[in-house]
Amino acid sequence: MSGTFSTEPGFSSGVQRAEIVTDADHWELTHRAVVVNLAASPARIDVPLGGVIRPLSSTLLTAGTPVSGALLGVFPVPEQAPTEESVRALGWQDFFGSRPVGGEENPGVPVLLRSPQAIVGSVSLVPAHALEDSRAGASPQEYVVRLNLWFSPAGTHCGIHREHPFIETHTQLVGRGRMQKFRTRDPETLFEEQLLAPGQTQPTIFGRWDHGTLTYPWHQYHAETDVIWLAVEYHAQRSA
DSSP: OOOSEEEOOTTOOSSSOOEEEEEEEEEEOSSOEEEEEOSSSOEEEOSTTOOEEOTTEEEEEOTTOEEEEEEEEEEEOOSSOOOHHHHHTTTOEETTOSSOTTSOOOTTOOOOEEOOOEEEEEEEEOHHHHHTOTTSOOSOEEEEEEEEEEEEOTTOBOOOBOOOSSEEEEEEEESOEEEEEESSSSGGGEEEEEEEOTTOBOSSOOOEEETTEEEOOEEEEEESSSEEEEEEEEEEOOOO
């Protein structure tokens, strides 16, 4: 039985397909895929003793597996590994300008390519639960869910930063990478790494509540191999 609503976001392509399924009820996968639970309630793997996909988490499931959940992102495993050229052909944003249109490559500039972003729904989250931080809000709040994909080649340091006015997490789709945290913007101040393989989402969200404000430590994504990963953003809806 299919989900109530299933659609492909605008960034879905032959390089990395994507499907968003809302109110899925025993919805059967047609391909081996990374399934991301974008909602605040557990999703079910509907086979005997199949278990759940925790909120804001993910797993790798085989074709024919039925799943149920309020808001799921489904990302079939590509038949061929993506290449930089195949991703550039899609017209993704060259985030750091590593190869200006019509120009030569900029040596030493990280290759970080970003797909268009898609709004895929809204969810009600309790900030204290999502961030696992008791200082954050304890009441449910509505958030708009935005998704986009990123590509980088092996060995890329994707840029230390901390400016995020939203709750953010990441899911590995292709290749291996790591999310890194730093005391300052200096790469020598690294203090934590979260290792990511296909099907894994960050075990914890980096954002913390600091003096009443969502604050992030200095952090970056590092690509161990050629990679595609998913960025999930939860943007708080403001009251009228």
